[in-house]
Amino acid sequence: MRLRAAGGAARRALGAGLPPLLLVAALLGLWEFYVDSGSDSSFVLPAPHSIAAAMWNNAGLLAANLGPTAEEVGLGIALALLLGFVLAVLIHLSPTLRRAVYPLAVGSQAVPIAVIAPLLVFWWGFGMFPKLVVIVVICFFPVLVTTVDGLAAVDPDQLKLLRTLDASRWQAFRFAELPTALPAALSGARIALAVAVIGAYIAESQTATSGVHAGLGHEINADLTALQTPRAYAAAVVLFGFAIACFHALGLAERRLAPWSARGRGAAR
């Protein structure tokens, strides 16, 4: 029975993977055809086959640059989830903190981070920290908003029931509010993850780095300046694949963490 379920899951995974693969193949075909018909210079728009070649020839370089970017995204998203979640819980528990913190959190999203980012280097140097700050500022907000709403969506009857069982404030949080909010918080995490890659690109573009391999975002900018357009596209493709992989990893985590949610259940079936 377990085997059959696994076989079914594999078949479904294949079925789910087929439409996007076909779409990507069709788009790549159109792209290749358009470039091969000799419209633009390859500096402006390289053909898919030359991007593929650039990926193959620069595999070592791209891998070396994926390392720092993955580290920034991983650490940045972890910090953003923590910050967003902790702030959401504080806002949920205390109306005073809600009034104090929420406007600042909203305001933080209006800060033109790409303009501020170069200044962060003056404060914190060429290391990873200013880049993490950029990613965290961009990514904590979706987690904060979805978690605050998720916590507020708790069924008041469940809280009432817990009160008749003499639950403490913490136990009401632990048994009702936290599980209610978890699926929403994980949705916020997905949004955060998708923008974290943009955050990493902005961070690498706007904050100088002293190392040799400064990340894929930095590589893209350097290649564009050097008219190595196919390699810039190759780096972008790696970034693209990395974002999709992270998104799916989070989907798997959601299935484990919140199997009762509609999405978690649907995915597990």
Next chain:
Amino acid sequence: MATDLKARPAQSLPAVATGGGVHLENVSRTYGEHGGSRVRALEGVYLHSGPGELLAVVGPSGCGKSTLLELICGLQRPDGGSIACAPAALMPQHDLLLPWLSAVDNAALALRIARLPRQQARRRAAALFEQLGLEGFENARPPELSGGMRQRVAFLRTLLSGKPVLCLDEPFGALDAITRGEMQAWLSQTLAREPRTVVLVTHDVEEAILLADRVAILSPRPGRVMEELEVSESRPRARTDASVIALRERALAVLSLGPAPGRGAA
């Protein structure tokens, strides 16, 4: 007016003070005052239930039956009158099983809240699963259980709170007729094994008479006790017993000839 409020279930009273019984004296409860429209849910309610007794409360919908249970459980405070009762646990109208917990974890919820370690709480709850006809469903999540099973898990959760008084709010209202009959028999057997003081709210007169030692009939809003019927017929009772039929007709007569006919639906 005496307001000897024992409103918080957390304050466990000495057993001698109430003896596990439920005592309501002249209790009133009024809701809201939005634009001068007050809703008087209960007015001048007297109810007494001795330890180990099963008191059924019947009445038209909207007569304040659920309010009555919340008062007994200390979730609300009366505006007037006094309530003295032993700590009470509520089994709400909808089972309110937590969807993120398995059946056994839901049943063990009160034990976990009492800070029993998780495995120990589970073992104690699982030990009762067989008695309740739930064996094999320990790890099922609530959506995988039938309506009758969910009610049994919710009842087990209430029972395991260890409180001497159980407040059951329309426990079988959402079930089909056949399952309801089975569940009524099951509740009688379970209470014979695990005696508690029970306040059972229902709109089903027959259910009240089949299960209860006494039946209190509430008037339409504002609810007050119009009549109390003793049910002396020995258990198990059948709906075809002459005394059950007689009591049912009596109760229905009281309900339809209440002090304010036509004001029942709310």
